[in-house]
Amino acid sequence: VGAIGVGAQATSIWGASIISTAVVPVIMTLAILILSEIIPKTIGANYWKELAGFTVSSLKIIMWILAPLVFISQLITKALKKDKKASVLSRADFGAMAELGSQQGVFDEGESNILRNLLRFNTIFAKNVMTPRTVMIAADQQTTIRAFHDQHPHLRFSRIPVYESSQDHITGYVLKDEVLKKLVDNNGDEPLSTIKREVLAVKEDFPIPDLFNHFTEKREHIAMVVDEFGGTAGLVTMEDVIETLLGLEIVDEQDNTADMQALARKQWEVRARNIGLLEPDERLPEQQIDESSGRGDA
Structure with missing residues (x-):
């Protein structure tokens, strides 16, 4: 919605020019990438201890404010869900996570093998x-x-x-x-x-x-x-x-x-x-x- 609004404003100011069709979208993409992805994640990775207390307090307030919206969303999701008992994650998903964890160094090869063997244990x-x-x-x-x-x-x-x-x-x-x-x-x-x-x-x-x-x-x-x-x-x-x-x-x-x-x-x-x-x-x-x-x- 924000990107659409910015695009509409750019068109009203510069018309259907190269600025509104090319320059503004590029600037918006870079701004979103830098301001909402790179900078916050870099700060969080380097100063997570200092920000932990503030983050927990902020999340509690946000959760309290958004609780009605979350409740309504859950009701809609349950109403639209076909299989009421279906699990969000399957055994194949856990196996893929074990493999991915091994590739990224979260688990060593032996730990990854044990996790995958455990998932196949009942077969x-x-x-x-x-x-x-x-x-x-x-x-x-x-x-x-x-x-x-x-x-x-x-x-x-x-x-x-x-x-x-x-x-x-x-x-x-x-x-x-x-x-x-x-x-x-x-x-x-x-x-x-x-x-x-x-x-x-x-x-x-x-x-x-x-x-x-x-x-x-x-x-x-x-x-x-x-x-x-x-x-x-x-x-x-x-x-x-x-x-x-x-x-x-x-x-x-x-x-x-x-x-x-x-x-x-x-x-x-x-x-x-x-x-x-x-x-x-x-x-x-x-x-x-x-x-x-x-x-x-x-």
Whole structure:
């Protein structure tokens, strides 16, 4: 409105000349840019502490004066809004802000990755992060503690599932520390069932956020993943959930395989070639590998 008024006044004074059609608009543009953009923002960036008190007081007065107008505007907006429950910001908007924040240096790359992973958290399920059954180490619960230790003298896992008759019937898990303690106490002839703990069980499509809450509520770090037929598909740990959130593999000095799912896929390809499902130079489709790697004995 102001620009239109200035243009009308310029035309009434100078007529339809170059001054009213070119010079005045250029001067107005520069004046608006300098007086309402550059100077105020520069002052605010350099003297924000000194101006903070005055700004807060001024805004309180302005908010009080404009409150009726804001109320009327909100009523009009609500009346014209189609979806009354629609959110102003979507997950995609937050993801874009995380990416923009990383580019502008507000977040470092790691923080930006965590924010984006958090926004995708509810689209990831237990089957996407589990250790497949084919590479899972488990033991018969009737095996003696000494025999189990002799079979796995350099075991790098702290929790080992135990089963009855087959890996499709996981009955619990044992702690490596308790296995070693029994050996130190000369109780190695006892079966693993004597130190067995209860284990959680979840379905393959169990969401990762719910799994995280499940772990924290139950104070557990491991759960068995069960397929649609009730068999064992694999196992998932709190570490897997944290890795998903951080977007990286947590590998300690004793781990020799970062991604257990990748190892399972590689082993399945070898077995598929051995039984004639694949040609020597052929690779199994990614989706079929994922579906097949969760079944069968390791």
